[in-house]
Amino acid sequence: MKYLANKPPYVICGVDEAGKGSVLGPMVVAAVGCREIEDLADLPIRDSKALRPKQREALYEILFRDFSIAIVTIDASGIDDARSRMSMNTCVAELHAEAIRGLQPEYAYVDACDVNAERYGQTVAGLLDFPCRIVAEHRADARHKIVGAASVVAKVTRDRAIRELEQQYGTIGSGYPSDTVTIEFLRGYIRDHGSPPPCARRSWKTVTNLCQTTMQDFA
Structure with a gap:
């Protein structure tokens, strides 16, 4: 756009x-x-x-x-x-x-x-x-x-x-990997939905790693 x-x-x-x-x-x-x-x-x-x-x-x-x-x-x-x-x-x-x-x-x-x-x-x-x-x-x-x-x-x-995005998802932090609020949002979303939110960059290693560790923790 x-x-x-x-x-x-x-x-x-x-x-x-x-x-x-x-x-x-x-x-x-x-x-x-x-x-x-x-x-x-x-x-x-x-x-x-x-x-x-x-x-x-x-x-x-x-x-x-x-x-x-x-x-x-x-x-x-x-x-x-x-x-x-x-x-x-x-x-x-x-x-x-x-x-x-x-x-x-x-x-x-x-x-x-x-x-x-x-x-x-x-x-x-x-x-x-x-x-x-x-x-x-x-x-x-x-x-x-x-x-x-x-x-x-x-x-x-x-x-x-x-x-x-916060109006849609609630608190998400700054959006950067160094932000613990962002990481906790991603971890919770993946845990609850089984996949990252549409606003996440799935090609980022941060997201890939969170998907692997979060799903393992709750397997």
Whole structure:
């Protein structure tokens, strides 16, 4: 699913994702466009993880009001399907390219999802059907405000999706394997239903291992 703000293409965009390593829920890729970097000068933007939730929400509203936005979301089953055909890094590169295509910028700064940032940038550029200079860097969300802006949009969008899942399933935590609340939710669901919930990424080792251990415990 893709949402495009109804604004004209901009010259520069930043791209980042949220939820790549999560075991529950979607991964969200966001692109934020501006005419020049100085457009962001007055906004207190940095890596979304360094901001409080209320700060992210406030910035999210400003970004949607004043900038061009593209959002691409892939749910758990979509991720499982993609991983059956390609690596996770390739999947992310395809989604980054899709978000960039929504804005058609001349330059795009992306948070590299490969140990080789230059190679990752070349991969994303090769997926585009228009000329765009890709600048891929590690920790780009902390180094470039435009990528930090994309980080905020992606994080808020994913957090809202997790809250929607909680309305369906109850408390599920953050969705990450390091979250004990998430793991306990998965363990309980598998125990009660005999299989993971639809919002779980079944291709993740975390889910596979929980299925094996939980069913053994209750065999």
